[in-house]
Amino acid sequence: MPADRDVLPTSVKPTHYDISLYDISLGAPWNYTGTVIIDLDVKEEVKDITLNSHQLKIHHAQIQASEPIKASNISYNEKSQQATLSFPSSVAPSTKVKLTLTFEGTINNLMAGFYKPAAPASPSTARDDEFHYMFSTQFESSDARRAFPCFDEPNLKASFDVQIEIPEDQTALSNQPEKETKKSKKDGLKVVSFETTPVMSTYLLAWAFGDFEYVEDFTRRKYNGKNLPVRVYTTRGLKEQGRFALEHAHQVIDMFSDIFKIEYPLPKSDLLAVHEFSHGAMENWGLVTYRTTAVLFDEKNSDQKYRNRVAYVVAHELAHQWFGNLVTMDWWSELWLNEGFATWVGWYAIDKLHPDWDIWGQFVQEAMQTAFTLDSVRNSHPIEVPVKDALEVDQIFDHISYLKGASVIRMLAAHLGTETFLNGVAIYLKKHAYGNATTKDLWAGLSEASGQDVGAFIDDWIRQIGFPVLTVAEEPGQISVKQSRFLTTGDVKPEEDSTTWWLPLGLKAAVGKESNAPKALTSKETTIRGIDESFYKLNRDQTGFYRTNYPPKRLEALGSKKDQLSIQDKIGLIGDAQALAVSGDGTTTGLLGLLEKFQDEDNYLVWSQVITSLASVRQVFSTNEKVSKGLKDFTLKLVTRETEKLGWDFDPSESYLTAQLRALLIATAGLAGHEGIIATANKQFDAYFSGDKAALNQNLRSAVWRIAITEKGKPAYDAVKDEFLTTTSVDGREIALTSLGRVQSPELAEDFFKFFMSEHVAVQDVHSGSSSLAANSKTRHQLWELIKADWPHVRERLGGNMVVLDRFLRVSLNKFSDATVQQDIEAFFEGKDNKGYDRCLGVVGDTIGGNATYKARDEAAVLEWLSARGYST
Structure with missing residues (x-):
């Protein structure tokens, strides 16, 4: 047993599970009964067998070797989530031992183990007066043990047979295709069994059932002489929104089969939209589960930005079918x-x-x-x-x-x-x-x-922890480069800078003037000769994972020659400048000067970095009214030219990225005070909520709603909140929730906090509301006070799944730049049981501390720079 980890005893290993689930109550108390027969390879003589079990009651345990032996005692270790089965006599080493367990479990609403959504899924269009829950599983990393007793460690692989008893009008899914369906002995029920899985880890097992329908396509490649079926399953009424994901899924399976030189190893690929999901998606082998916004897309009504999300998440999860599952x-x-x-x-x-x-x-x-x-x-x-x-x-x-x-x-x-x-x-x-x-x-x-x-x-x-910054010093015809660890606090200690990283230098120079620079830096520092000073840049296309710190004049020169840079180079240049300003290796004024050179930029991704970097600066200095006002005016001037050039009208022939740029710039300009944008946004908002849905392009809902809530206050807030409660749009609820955080008054901020902490908002989405309040300088501090005052409720509601609580705290607390807030957070959590989010609190503390130091160092210089250019008085 490895000394660096606490794992199950190695005396027995599972080779196969046969799982049967029955007596599933589709209402309170939401429990079920199960039997699991585990084939064991007994490595050494044992009288006790320990396996994982969490929130399950094991009623009976029996081992079958040369003869059946019933367990004389079943004990539980709740802290380690283990059950130990004690037998009256020893079991000799053998590869032909069967362990039979009967148990009782609960279908929870924690998005972990075997669970149900906290609210009904999509209403059935076939039977308008009925609602149907859907049921699903989420076992990664260690929640298979919530659903059935098992050896729940990734290297204890086994094959699985699954059968489940469900209502006759429901559809059941699992990793493998359905093998057989037969009528249950109980009225109105059926028993669905599935083909045996390949050998795999417990966290990859999955099952689901509900009122499902699907869209289907097939791989273009043949596997064992057949085109494999690929399906996207949804609750009834949503299947057509699965076609975009379906179109990508079959192509990705064929692509990965080619590039990995191993054919997709299962006879089918199912994608299932799950209405509540703690993660973005889960790569269960052959039955990948997704939150709805990561797999469904409405061609007519969805914001186009979700195209990218759906396509990428589908590809990511299907890559796991090889890399992670196989x-x-x-x-x-x-x-x-x-x-x-x-x-x-x-x-x-x-x-x-x-x-x-x-x-x-x-x-x-x-x-x-x-x-x-x-x-x-x-x-x-x-x-x-x-x-x-x-x-x-x-x-x-x-x-x-x-x-x-x-x-x-x-x-x-x-x-x-x-x-x-x-x-x-x-x-x-x-x-x-x-x-x-x-x-x-x-x-x-x-x-x-x-x-x-x-x-x-x-x-x-x-x-090794961290990454380096490569600092450049110039001399005529040559540069010296030196690597050191980068910290946003700028106070790296010698013992923290002991790693010498392998750094691909990727020198980009003027055409025909490439130097003989080494391909990589393998020492702490070196000198590169033969540099053409008219133009050079390190880390071509930002393929190296490091920051680059140029002398101020070189940074300015690169901004002036940005047409010679790739999109990746531009983004990296801006991102590096902003990070180096925070650490003190660079300056905020140097960053602002660089950003000025991008007023005529026409690429969405570069603008995204410009606005993200500027938003980070504005966040840090938001409590200084003069600096905040100056940065807001600077933002407005920066984006006005391209915003007005693009206008409000979407051209069907324009590129996907152009459409995204329009939405980004309209939102930024409007929130920075552009009077024309605000007037048009308010006009479209009023028309939309008066019933003219065509008055507002679906790609501009976020921009217009955020602007209107900022400018119009409670009437706009109430309208968008009602939209959240009534919309059937897959992405509309997410857009509404993030928009509501633009409230400007303490009363509305408190109302919104109570709203997203109520049952009206699914647990999976609470962080979206909190994140929007945290990003809002008018409500950031109030959010922390509300969290403290309501902590028992917050902890109870979100703490059933630590993934959710950890994420909530990260997005709620990482925007401050005040050391007193940092101290208050530390004091509040001191003495509490913070297991499950302690690492998060450490990151939050480091982030706030770094921002506070940055603010104190650069505040006066930023105000002087803004004042000199007429942005602040």
């Missing part, structure tokens, strides 16, 4: 093997399907910048992080495992060449199919494909 990490400490790779290859797939979406620009703007933000605080963690037991793992389902992991993979793939990299992945998958693997196993496959010792130069990126 080959699974050995232990949760190597979660990144699943998530980092699925993230990168998901972007890769969408780039192939939609080359006009500029996917890698989006990756740099969204994924990399987000990963940088979390990884630049002391309370970050390595990509591969020690996990003592499975109950700790939920906190590392974060931007480090997903987005930093994907960024490092992108950096490595760029260095090796994408084709070579994917060949190495194929070697890895083939060697470890249906088994478990480690990071070293992936390096071995990539080394075999590339002929390079990959682990030797990339391993630090996985096992």
